[in-house]
Amino acid sequence: MSSTPPAAGQQARASKISPDHPGVDKLFALLAYGEVAAFYRLTEEARMAPNLTGRINMAAMAAAEMGHYELLRNALERRGVDVVSAMSEYASTLEDYHSLTTPSTWLEALVKTYVGDALAADFYLEIADVLPAEVADVVRGVLAETGHSQFVIAEVREAVAASDMHRSRLALWSRRLLGEAITQAQYVLADHDELVDLVVSGTDGLGQLTQFFDRLQRTHAERMAQLGLA
Amino acid sequence: MSSTPPAAGQQARASKISPDHPGVDKLFALLAYGEVAAFYRLTEEARMAPNLTGRINMAAMAAAEMGHYELLRNALERRGVDVVSAMSEYASTLEDYHSLTTPSTWLEALVKTYVGDALAADFYLEIADVLPAEVADVVRGVLAETGHSQFVIAEVREAVAASDMHRSRLALWSRRLLGEAITQAQYVLADHDELVDLVVSGTDGLGQLTQFFDRLQRTHAERMAQLGLA
Numbered sequence: 001m002s003s004t005p006p007a008a009g010q011q012a013r014a015s016k017i018s019p020d021h022p023g024v025d026k027l028f029a030l031l032a033y034g035e036v037a038a039f040y041r042l043t044e045e046a047r048m049a050p051n052l053t054g055r056i057n058m059a060a061m062a063a064a065e066m067g068h069y070e071l072l073r074n075a076l077e078r079r080g081v082d083v084v085s086a087m088s089e090y091a092s093t094l095e096d097y098h099s100l101t102t103p104s105t106w107l108e109a110l111v112k113t114y115v116g117d118a119l120a121a122d123f124y125l126e127i128a129d130v131l132p133a134e135v136a137d138v139v140r141g142v143l144a145e146t147g148h149s150q151f152v153i154a155e156v157r158e159a160v161a162a163s164d165m166h167r168s169r170l171a172l173w174s175r176r177l178l179g180e181a182i183t184q185a186q187y188v189l190a191d192h193d194e195l196v197d198l199v200v201s202g203t204d205g206l207g208q209l210t211q212f213f214d215r216l217q218r219t220h221a222e223r224m225a226q227l228g229l230a
Numbered sequence: 231m232s233s234t235p236p237a238a239g240q241q242a243r244a245s246k247i248s249p250d251h252p253g254v255d256k257l258f259a260l261l262a263y264g265e266v267a268a269f270y271r272l273t274e275e276a277r278m279a280p281n282l283t284g285r286i287n288m289a290a291m292a293a294a295e296m297g298h299y300e301l302l303r304n305a306l307e308r309r310g311v312d313v314v315s316a317m318s319e320y321a322s323t324l325e326d327y328h329s330l331t332t333p334s335t336w337l338e339a340l341v342k343t344y345v346g347d348a349l350a351a352d353f354y355l356e357i358a359d360v361l362p363a364e365v366a367d368v369v370r371g372v373l374a375e376t377g378h379s380q381f382v383i384a385e386v387r388e389a390v391a392a393s394d395m396h397r398s399r400l401a402l403w404s405r406r407l408l409g410e411a412i413t414q415a416q417y418v419l420a421d422h423d424e425l426v427d428l429v430v431s432g433t434d435g436l437g438q439l440t441q442f443f444d445r446l447q448r449t450h451a452e453r454m455a456q457l458g459l460a
Binding site: 040053055056062067091 | 266269270273274276281282283285286289290292293295296297299300314317318321
């Protein structure tokens with residue numbers, strides 16, 4: 001392992017966080033619950049699909065969430081954590097996010113899927129950069145598995161090209177999704193000191209956290225452009 | 231490939247069916263729709279789970295169905311079949327099976343999952359034996375992926391050991407599941423000549439088909455014993 005040189009950039013700087021930091025277990029449990037919650041929500045929202053192709057795409061995407069869950073569960077088990085009990089702590093936050101962002105049309109469901117997948121990828125990427133190598137590997141393993149939501153792009157672009165009403169409604173909708181995600185992320189931090197400490201130790205303080213939320217908004221804007229919603 | 235000797239028994243006898251038999255496409259499309267239908271039904275029925283562990287187990291099982299679907303879809307694409315359109319032909323039969331076997335309790339949902347997984351495995355195993363090697367490999371690939379329903383056994387055994395009422399209700403329920411599965415299988419055959427021809431060419435005639443349904447009932451009885459329902 002040590003014979004491979006560190007990759008440029010992200011790996012060059014050693015993490016300031018110990019792999020034993022109690023926030024790591026909390027973070028993995030939060031992400032694990034997020035994957036299971038996404039599985040059930042995607043599947044429920046897929047009922048709005050107008051055809052079998054849409055239902056198959058959403059099912060494949062939901063199945064991928066369970067693949068992510070299994071990576072996180074394995075990591076938690078290796079760390080000696082009682083997985084289900086650790087996950088349960090995050091149930092209300094994640095269920096709240098989903099119940100506050102229940103789509104009312106198939107297009108809204110598609111945009112939610114895409115935005116959720118992209119936000120999760122941004123989030124995984126950010127945290128991987130500050131975590132100790134062995135922990136970051138788990139997160140990067142999950143990240144390498146995302147990108148199953150590409151099927152959304154063509155369908156949404158086509159719909160919004162044909163209708164200004166769809167475009168403006170979906171643009172508002174996607175802003176609301178980002179807003180709720182950030183709100184719930186802040187609630188989670190407020191309720192879990194170990195997570196705040198993890199973020200602060202990894203990022204030279206809370207100032208970086210603000211920058212993180214700023215970056216999320218910028219990449220979100222890029223995604224909206226991809227969907228034709230800019 | 232030809233350097234490996236054929237496995238004893240099943241591979242020793244060459245299949246009488248040509249890989250180009252039109253029933254093969256039909257069979258794969260039927261199985262593919264069955265996997266997607268099972269994904270959605272398992273996930274819906276999992277809402278009755280009394281706890282997060284139950285919901286996670288059912289989600290993992292549903293995700294495995296999508297893995298099977300992908301093997302079948304890849305095989306159909308290699309055979310030049312328009313997958314979604316071929317699958318659609320079997321929608322009503324499979325949706326009928328599920329709507330006629332909607333569980334009303336979590337234990338019924340667990341038994342349905344187990345019985346469905348086991349019947350699918352029996353079915354895949356039987357057909358693999360009579361199909362040409364290249365086609366049988368697809369079916370065996372799916373078969374190797376089953377067995378995700380083992381989590382059901384302990385939970386059902388515990389419940390029926392504690393309650394004769396549960397035992398007799400679940401025994402009736404499992405008999406009904408088998409009955410509906412056989413009924414729907416017969417409907418599918420009645421409506422699709424290519425499938426009947428596939429079965430007849432592979433099995434020395436319809437007499438073997440009756441024996442197949444008899445075998446299904448015997449292995450079903452063994453499964454019921456495993457669940458404590460005999």
